[in-house]
Amino acid sequence: MDFTLTEAQRELAALTRKILDSSDTPWADLVKSGVVPESPDEFGVLEQCAVLVELGRAVAPVPYLPATVASCALASFGTADQRSRWLTPGTVLSVALTESGGVKTTVPFATTAAAFLVAHDAQVFLADAADLTVVPQELVDGTDAGSFEFAVSGEVVPGLTPEWLITRYTLGLCALQLGVTERALELTAEYARTRVQFDRPIGSFQAVAQRLADAYIDVAAIRLTLWQAAWRLSEGLPADAEVATAKFWAADAGHRVAHTAVHVHGGTGIDMSHDVHRYFTAAKRHEFELGGATAQLLRLSTAL
CATH class of the missing domain: 1.20.140.10 (Butyryl-CoA Dehydrogenase, subunit A, domain 3)
Known part of the structure; x- marks a missing residue:
């Protein structure tokens, strides 16, 4: 196994660092530059991790991780309608993975996401943010998060666990x-x-x-x-x-x-x-x- 990044992966990381060092609107510029690609299939796991390392170095408050995980999940498992509706450039998606007392909690970028992939029992549901009442939460590092009650309804993402x-x-x-x-x-x-x-x-x-x-x-x-x-x-x-x-x-x-x-x-x-x-x-x-x-x-x- 050789864990050395390829030249393309190193260039992607360098572009990410350059944007984070100079931009006042990093998320918009990451989307515009192609670091956040139009198609989730454009970059694989290694490229995504190369970008995430740079985001960690800058402690950048951008929704890259939840948006990328959710987009890749829909690209791999979503129906044609789900993909055409939600996989659009710049659309912020998020994931709800933790629950407390029946409430999905500490959902990353919950107040800015357009939709959520909600883990419930052995299934994953696609929930439109417009159908939810999101309560803002502040995490220890000050980044955007929120909670919401989720009734088991809506669209299931077939095959996604x-x-x-x-x-x-x-x-x-x-x-x-x-x-x-x-x-x-x-x-x-x-x-x-x-x-x-x-x-x-x-x-x-x-x-x-x-x-x-x-x-x-x-x-x-x-x-x-x-x-x-x-x-x-x-x-x-x-x-x-x-x-x-x-x-x-x-x-x-x-x-x-x-x-x-x-x-x-x-x-x-x-x-x-x-x-x-x-x-x-x-x-x-x-x-x-x-x-x-x-x-x-x-x-x-x-x-x-």
């Missing part, structure tokens, strides 16, 4: 977490090189250097397990164990990297206006969304 959606959304969270932790480590290493205490850069202190070295290894583990899982999905191979492994490392190692970034930055690390705080809260959200480290170990035990 909740497990299909959860597997691909979980993989996307791992890709976002790789970008978040990569950039958080870069910011922390730069701070350790330039922050002077006792007439020495703090990065020269053994304890700080060891924590950064541990964080480097953790990021490498997130990267390796992500691309292993993404490759297997892209090849149509069974990947339940690999996705659970990737999410375990995204959660467990992501936790350590996020806390290292805050601790090394000291007081500035807990300043809510500082960039490090944005990376910390994003990492915490990706750690627990769709199951933290313990939940992934339980999934692994089932798979094995």
Whole structure:
């Protein structure tokens, strides 16, 4: 297995980074540039993960992950009418995968999505946002989310299962977490090189250097397990164990990297206006969304 990105995948990632660095309207520009393609079949799992890593690096509040998962699901399983109605350029779709007390909750970009793929029991329903009462929610990292009550009605997406959606959304969270932790480590290493205490850069202190070295290894583990899982999905191979492994490392190692970034930055690390705080809260959200480290170990035990 060779997890090296192709030239086309690297160029797609570079274009994504360029847009995120310069645009005041990143979602519109991602759609306009073709990073969000007109046809969901244009890019595969590896290309999507390459984009998601860049979105994580920028902590970009755009609906790429839920929209891509939902669009690819409709492209693969949707009826002709469902595809023609909802697979249009720039249309924001989302997925409702978690439930509490009969209410679909923490639905990403719920207040801006035009429609939702709603997981219920062993089926997935297509629900028009116009038919739902969405209550806005604010997640730990401040991104858009919402909840709504869902009555079992409407269109079923034939052949699509909740497990299909959860597997691909979980993989996307791992890709976002790789970008978040990569950039958080870069910011922390730069701070350790330039922050002077006792007439020495703090990065020269053994304890700080060891924590950064541990964080480097953790990021490498997130990267390796992500691309292993993404490759297997892209090849149509069974990947339940690999996705659970990737999410375990995204959660467990992501936790350590996020806390290292805050601790090394000291007081500035807990300043809510500082960039490090944005990376910390994003990492915490990706750690627990769709199951933290313990939940992934339980999934692994089932798979094995």
